[in-house]
Amino acid sequence: MTPPRPRHDRGLVRPYVVTEGRAHPTRNTLDLVALVTAVPDRPLNGLSPEKRRAIELCRPGALSVAEMAGHLALPMSVTKVLLSDLVDSGHVHVRPPVPKAQLADARLLQEVLDGLRSRF
């Protein structure tokens, strides 16, 4: 039996406070380890408290999308929506982690191995 799909069943949908109504963002492309930093000197007026908190959090330095979610105490899904919006509005900068083609790159793997061996 397929369970009912609740989001179609709700008559009155409470506004999604945090993501401003976008539970299913079209842009769901942010990588969990993309590195996020605040763009300096952007005006914050009109931004939700969560967005302000997100900007403040990554003002001093870079954090991954996942770490942002952890520190903001928000679910990953919600954090991704917030950050996508902040990228669009020019408030944060996101550095993609590593191009896919390079993931299995022999040099990258060797660097990981050397790093692990030297640390432990």
Place this chain on the structure above:
Amino acid sequence: MGSAPVSDPVDPIDPIYVSDTVTTAIKILVVGHFAVGKTTFVGTLSEIRPLRTEETMTQAGEFVDDLTGIPDKTTTTVAMDFGRLTLNESLVLYLFGAPGQKRFTQLWQDMLNGALGALVLTDTRRLDQSFDIMGLLEEHGMPYAVAVNQFDGAPMFPEAEIREALDLLPETPLVTCDAREATSGAGALISLIEYLQTRTPQEQG
């Protein structure tokens, strides 16, 4: 707010930022059944206090942003722990610890996306509970190594028997590890990376 995740709404811990010199971030998954040692593993190796997020999902595996009108039984909470390890001045490794799940979710998609590989933690008392997760990784073409966490009082089996019970491919690494010890955990990750190297065309010169 139904989806508010962690007990403490404002994280009191000052974040430790990723160094300015870092240009590349990679991730490895640490997966396995209930209570197998995922959180311990990530915590032992992480240089930051491990972080955790929780997602509320419907049984159908969709994110829930608003619990209005959704009876409790149709939602489940999925928790994920993660930690960070700086490997050199330009490279950081993130470890994501997450439980196996019957249903594939966006969170799983996000974790798998771009991951180098996975370490499957297992326990000799419950080897069969690792099948779902190994199947999921295989379905998504995610290479993995298996690490047996030797719990006190758990039976010890010869490697060949564990391989057979788990139906491992001959090339899949199988190691034992103690998730409570950093060198042991790092050793398991090293086995995974060495395995990944064998799957990569070697660079000449």
